Amino acid sequence: MTFRGFIEQLRSEGKLTEIKKPLSPVYEVSAIAGKEPTLYTNVNRSKLIMNILSSRELLAEALGVAPDKIIEHLSSCPPDGEVKLVRDSPAREVIEKPDLYRLPILTHFEGDGAPYITAGVVVSEYEGLMNASIHRLRVIGKDRLAARLVEFRHTYNLHKKAAEKGEPLPIAIVIGIDPVTLFAISTRVPEGKEYNYAAALAGEPLEVTELENGIKVPHAEIVLEGYIHPTELVDEGPFVDISGTYDIVRKQPVIYITKILHRRDPIYHALLPAGSEHHILMGIPYEPLIFNEVKKVADVRNVIMTPGGCYYFHAAVQIHKTNDDEPKKAIDATFAAHKSLKHVIIVDDDINIFDPNDIEFAIATRVKGDEDIYIYPNVRGSTLDPRSENGIGTKVGIDATMDLSKKWKFERAKRPRVKKDD
Known part of the structure; x- marks a missing residue:
């Protein structure tokens, strides 16, 4: 897939917006830029494109995989x-x-x-x-x-x-x-x-x-x-x-x-x-690194860098837990894989990590603050974190998984399936 070939593919699928109005490169383009792939045909008398990889769906299209198979494809590709x-x-x-x-x-x-x-x-x-x-x-x-x-x-x-x-x-x-x-x-x-x-x-x-x-x-x-x-x-x-x-x-x-x-x-x-394409290119490449590192200590199912965490500072890691020591190991492995990461949350495989509400549900129902929150002060993070001092800050890991000894207390209720009459 060439650069122009991908642009033409987006155009043929109706996913490309074209703006022909003359625009200055000083502020005018960024002032109107959205999240969708956009070709500006007259910026300083030149062509300019933005947002060709501004979503997981567009990245999946470029890679030739389904959006939910991105992590599988990236983590298994040497x-x-x-x-x-x-x-x-x-x-x-x-x-x-x-x-x-x-x-x-x-x-x-x-x-x-x-x-x-x-x-x-x-x-x-x-x-x-x-x-x-x-x-x-x-x-x-x-x-x-x-x-x-x-x-x-x-x-x-x-x-x-x-x-x-x-x-x-x-x-x-x-x-x-x-x-x-x-x-x-x-x-x-x-x-x-x-x-x-x-x-x-x-x-x-x-x-x-x-x-x-x-x-x-x-x-x-x-x-x-x-x-x-x-x-x-x-x-x-x-x-x-x-x-x-x-x-x-x-x-x-x-x-x-x-x-x-x-x-x-x-x-x-x-x-x-700080736009969508910047987030995708700077954040998602860390997901397979985290996935492969956590795989060494737990049965990891998925990893995402979250939108609310700027696709860079926050990760959610989904595991199938078999013992209560695994979340802490997964937290440490995640920080080892992405040294600029600030906060990570470990969830069970019944939690949809693409849904912020589901992640918050896991925090609300499965976290006991004095036992499940791990704090790492005065460690190297990212100079891009406004709260850091020359890149030194505090990292936090949250174990939002079920206590296996009391699993019955945490399992989510399932609605009964009623068989419809023919």
């Missing part, structure tokens, strides 16, 4: 697909000198202060180790970007290695790639295996082409070729991130763009910060 190097790519149709101001890069909120690339996949490689991941990128010039590199994540580590030797880190920023590859790259996999995971999820080889600086990229609408400067730092932020609140200003590395490659009439892909 990162071992084939990556195929090809010479040509649609992204090579136009090659030109860098001018980021010609792209429809959006300024989303009044407090942002600058345009940000939000769906750009940064591909880097150093000493034979490759990484691909999404980073927010602040435009600071026609050929310069400030990159938010989260400490001790893969791109940060590669940049640090190169900088220690006084060398730039070669990179490419890829915008407008097929939805399965975009989702795969958003997932935590072993270092250097993002492309292999994408190919495995798609069930076919992933084609990549090698740029002049040695970076290999998948087919895309737009590719920005360049490098991260070894020492130069600038202010990055403020920026509205996953919680819908402003992240702080930090000194961050500078990316220099040396050339831009793109398709003729390219379609720029943007994520609305």
Whole structure:
């Protein structure tokens, strides 16, 4: 499934909204953006699309599975697909000198202060180790970007290695790639295996082409070729991130763009910060990680990152409990799998974890506060949590499962089935 192929599929199914009215990239697009897939045909005289993966249903369609089979598909798919190097790519149709101001890069909120690339996949490689991941990128010039590199994540580590030797880190920023590859790259996999995971999820080889600086990229609408400067730092932020609140200003590395490659009439892909597509791409990739970790200690049935928890801070884990020690083990396993998680609730398999009311019912009827709530103070969480101090905060795990020794007290009443007369 190509990027344009998926857009055409959404159009043919009546799921794509098109807005032809001329719009400014400064505030106007984000002001009217909803949750549905939308193609804007005239933003700074360019095409721009948002929300192609803005729901579980759309993600399931891209993956080719039913929505209730997403976790099963993701958790059982190893990162071992084939990556195929090809010479040509649609992204090579136009090659030109860098001018980021010609792209429809959006300024989303009044407090942002600058345009940000939000769906750009940064591909880097150093000493034979490759990484691909999404980073927010602040435009600071026609050929310069400030990159938010989260400490001790893969791109940060590669940049640090190169900088220690006084060398730039070669990179490419890829915008407008097929939805399965975009989702795969958003997932935590072993270092250097993002492309292999994408190919495995798609069930076919992933084609990549090698740029002049040695970076290999998948087919895309737009590719920005360049490098991260070894020492130069600038202010990055403020920026509205996953919680819908402003992240702080930090000194961050500078990316220099040396050339831009793109398709003729390219379609720029943007994520609305804290919007539905941002939530799906940042949150759901943690679900299979949690599922596989909890599977080691309990009979796990399903995992979701909850909407009310910004798809990032809260998880609900459904297990089939066979002894009363399993929920605490499941809580610890969940926090181990997603270190930025803040709160997790463990429920029985009679609870519908997709229904917030059912989860609250489990809390109301199966939780005894002094026995079933586990508090972990002064631990590392996420800097995106407004309540944290430099990423240090408190985590809470809730065991909302039935006491097996008194199971009869907790089982839900079933309505009798009355046989209808013929």
